[in-house]
Amino acid sequence: MSESSVTPLLLSNVVVPYSYHYKLTINHLKPNFSGEAIIHWKKNNNYNGQTDSKFSLTLHACKLIITSAFVGDVKLSISYDKSNQHVSFTTEESISDDSPVIIQYMGQIKTINTYQDTTQGLFKTNYLDDISGKANNYILATHFQPHSAKYVFPIIDELQHKPESFQLDIVTATRFKVLTNGKLTNQEYVNENTLHQFKYDLPMSPSVMGFVIGDLEYLSSESLLQPTTRIYTCIGESRYARYALATIEKYLPILQQKFGLEYPLSKLDFVTIPFLNDGAMENWGLVTVIPSTLLVDELTATPAERQQVVELVVHELVHQWVGNWVSFDSWNCLWFNESFATWVTKNLAQIDVDYEDMLDKDCLYIDDKFTIQTIHEHVSTVYTGLNATTSSIFDSNIYQKGIILLNMISEMFKHEGKDFIECFGKFVINQFKGEAIKLFDIWQQLNQCISIDLPSFVYSWTRLSGFPLVRVSYSGDKLHIEQHTYLYNIPELDKVGVEDAPFHIPLLIRVVDDNNQIKILNILLSDRSIELDIPKSQLININSGRGGYYRVLYQQNLSNINLMTSSDLIGTIHDLGKIIGTQHSTGQDLGHFFDILELFVQSSWKFDWKVVKIALVYLTKFQTIFTNYTNAPEFQTWLTKYARDLFQRINWDKVIANSDDELQVYSTILEMNINNKQAVDFATRHFSQFINPSSKSTFIPGELVGSIFNLSMSVATMKQYKQVLALVKNANTSLLNHTNLSQYELQTVAISSLAYPTSSELLRKTLNFINNNIDSKMIELAIVGISNCTDDTRVQIVFDWFKLNYDHWVLRSLRKGSDWSKQIGITVRNLTKLILELMNRNQKFKSFRTEFIESKRVGLPEHGLESVNQELEQEKEEKEMIASFFSDVKQKFL
Ligand SMILES: [Zn+2]
Known part of the structure; x- marks a missing residue:
């Protein structure tokens, strides 16, 4: 019988429990605990099978040993159904009164030693505290979700079962704190131990029940309005719980107000426990979490660490209403x-x-x-x-x-x-x-x-x-919006049997009226298409605020780009950037992308770093494609001018004191301005300051060091070139005081700048350097500066050098059994990818490429060239499509 076909006990029992009272005796040094369950029952109104006079009750139990069971004086027989984790209590005698079922049993306490151990049922661990330095502190805790309450309680462990009344007594070592979902009603000494008695405020499902026993300390909220709120931690750690406690104090009232319902229990505890597989568990009124996600040092915590605490705490608070109550x-x-x-x-x-x-x-x-x-x-x-x-x-x-x-x-x-x-x-x-x-x-x-x-x-x-792809077009003054299911990698839906069924799309149309009032019209598109009376001059964009889960393409020019919000611009840029190059895109989409770029150099537009950052990522991708797959001098001329205009929009004197987003934009703009003397001068000046720091306070942000190196190398003297080469060989660690790069990052920056020189002499030096170090890891980075190079003479030099040395490298890489031959193999593969990519720019280079591949296929043993070529061919389709759009957008560059 499969598990799903097992009838729930709430339906199959003739009688069902409505009240449980458990009494547990727990010795943390022993592998077992003992328990007593006092269960009141009543006739099950949901049972519709046959009834006879004999008494029978089936509960869930797992790894529990039942030692005796009675109703009043009548002893019940016990039978286990291990595969379904059931235990049944029956008697042939008729039970006339409604005495409770009383069960005596034993259960297991699992010892947790590592993070791999499963934390379910009742488990224990010992921990070392910073104050005493001793490891004899204990924590015993439970984790019941989804099906593990039955490791501790004989109970109906089903989601619909929320017993009317629940009491839990725990006898354990006096030194321990004891916490459950309920409120403490009594505490007294019993034979050198302490008895703690709890009564639960409200009915709850077994999966969100739980308890924690152990050497704990706590921080308590002083707010009088809230339920008693505490965070319990290991000894010595409660001071790190202040931020989490403040977060509870802030958000609990907000949730009460938003939901319009008070937190329903009389107390709320968060407890950190050293091991918990799920990281956090929202037991009602007794949230358990691992310490690293809740505890922070308020003096040193970063904004990201604080946000993580907020995200965890509020998430668990929400569960107290939704997940636990409902x-x-x-x-x-x-x-x-x-x-x-x-x-x-x-x-x-x-x-x-x-x-x-x-x-x-x-x-x-x-x-x-x-x-x-x-x-x-x-x-x-x-x-x-x-x-x-x-x-x-x-x-x-x-x-x-x-x-x-x-x-x-x-x-x-x-x-x-x-x-x-x-x-x-x-x-x-x-x-x-x-x-x-x-x-x-x-x-x-x-x-x-x-x-x-x-x-x-x-x-x-x-x-x-x-999700759908939504297309927006106009015929006359009629706005036409149409949707189709979007597949990135398959041209035709019907050929693969995907149904193109319409989604219910919130269109969130942002418009500007004749009085320059901006508003959002939310119209639901549930059919294939819709036509609306919104003149083109009034439409700003659809899917405003990125409220809907879909991508949008526009058939006509966007008339009101300047009125788009930051997040709408970002959404539109991503939609274009991700779809251009797929079978869904046209040259028009590429044109729209360049229309948006024009906005950034208009003085009326408030410069938005986040928007520019994302757009420049796509522009850089298109730049490399246009450089290597088209003969497009118009684009290069446009790019030089555009880069110059962008350069003018930024205050380069204040470059140091910026956020990460801003620095990334600075860096990309600088890199784009490799043909701009003003930018190259800026880079050269900062390069000298960095290499020969005049004062201790000289500082260049790590994000910028790369573009500063690349631009200054483009005009480097032999002396400057040698300075960079020296850094590649052995990073001068004293320079690390003047930037926030690591030694490895600085070496990477230095090596990546080596192919930027316009001088053929220096470029040849770099090529020699690579050849002499061909068995060094990452040596291929020395060539990356050539990727966007528009000077065919330099590309030719690189290709000739590559062709000349290729056979020699490959033969060395094929020698068996040495690490360096393996490394050469990796390097040659990466160099091949980089250099063959350059060889699509015109017919002459294309034929060089074909000849090269053919001659190596014939002349050398198998060495993986074919697979590199296949990989490049696969990526080529998208690139060639984008390159083919060039003729459609050429007008823009004139
Ligand atoms: Zn959760």
Whole structure:
């Protein structure tokens, strides 16, 4: 019998427990604990099988040894069903009264020694504290999600089971702190140990129950308004919990206000425990986490470390309402539970939801399927049975898709003047608190808050694969918007059997009216296409705020680029940059990309570093393609002028004191200005300052050292060239005081600048240097400066040298059994890729390339040239397509 076909105990039992009282005696030095369960039961209204007079109750239990079981005076017989982790208690005698079932049992305490050990059920570990220096401190903790409560309690371990009453008594060493989900009602000495008695505030599922026992200290919130809030840590570490505690104090009231419901339990603890496979577990009122994610030193913590604490703490706080109070009736809803907690956190802490990575991966079609499942496929196939763990149920792509889905829904709420989180509190949490629900219930409830058909919207985004490509065009003054499922790597959907079904797309159309008022119209496109009366002059862009999960291409020029927001520009640039070169793109799209670039040199446009940074990444890619795959002097002339104009927009006197984003832009602009005397002078000046620092305070940011070296090398004297070569051989470590590069990074920068000289003499020196060190790692970097070189004479010198030495290198690389021959093989492969790429620029070079490959194929033993060539040929398709668009955009460069 497969596990899924096992009837839930909540349905198959004639009677079901409604109240549990467990009494555990736990000695941390022993491998077992002993327990007593007092279980009150009642007739099961959900049971619809046959009934007879005999008493029978089946519970979950795993690795528990039941020593006795009674109802009143009647002894129950015990039988185990190990494969289903069931234990049954039965008697032939009829039970007339409603005495509780009383079970005596033993369970295991697992010892955890390494991070590989599975933390489930009850486990213990010892730890060393900084104060005493002794390792005899103990922590015992539980981890029940998804199916491990039954390692500690004989119980019905099912998601829908939330017992009305729950009491837990724990007897253990007096020195330990003892924490559970419940509130402490009594504490007393018992035979040199201490008894702690807890009563739970509210019914909860077994999977979010838990307890922690151990040598712990705590930091307590002094806020009077909140539930008693504490962070427990290992001895000596609570001082690092201040930031986490302040985060709870800040966000708990925000969540209460947003959800419109008070935190429902009387106390809230976070506990750090040294080992926990999932890193964090949101047990209700007793969150357990590993220390590294929660504890920071407030004096030295970086913004990124603080943000990580906020992300963890708020995520776990959200679970206290959604996941714990409102819970789900199946483990295949875990994606929603986790996505919701993370999305709410991002929303409240104002952390952007970035789709770009997912958009790159979610459109590939390999081996007859999309590379990423739909949410629906995941939900219907994920294994949630007895051997599942939280991490085996969790799928990070589906989690990411959940965040994207929630973000889209929230954007639509926002455009109807509604706050999604507030609506969720009012119509979902308030409605279903205490229950275990289906996801469909959520969409049904929220549907009353919004004009669109929310269940259909969710259906569309959870059932359809990938995402759509939306095309925007005009006929007259009619705006026409059309959608198709987007496949990156397959030209025709129908040939691979992919259904081109329409998504429900929030169009989020940003427009400017005749009075220069800007507004966003959210129209849902649920059909193939739509026509709207929005004149071209009024359209700014669609998918504003990146609210929707799709890419957009425009058939006509964008008339209002200057009115686009920073994030809309970034979205549009990515859409163009990622699609140009695929079968979906045309020369017009490349033209739009260059239209956007023109904006950056207009003085009326407020210079936006983030936008420019992203655009220049794509421009650099197109530059290399145009240089090596076209004969395009017009482009080079345009680029020189464009680079000069960009150079003028920036204040180069203040270059040192900038953020990483800005420095990256500075560096790229400098690199683009290799033909600009002003830029080369700037670089040469800074190069001299760096090589011969005049004072201790001389400092050049690491991000800039590369472009400063490259530009100054382009006009280097023999003396300067030798200075750089000396750095390649042996980085002068005293220079490291004047930049934030490591010694290795400085050497890499130096070697990468060696092919920049315009002088043939120096270029030949570099080539000699490579040849003499051909068995050195990364020596091929010395040639990278030639990649964007427009001077065919220099390219010719490099190619002649390559051809002359190639046979010799290959024969050395083929000698068996030595490390250096292996290294030469790697270097030659990389050099070949770099140099053959240069040989597509005109007919003459192309024939050199073909001749070279043919003669080496015949003249040398097999050495991998064929596979390098195949790799280049594969990448070539996209590059040649982009190069072919050049004629369409040539006008722009004149
Ligand atoms: Zn979570």
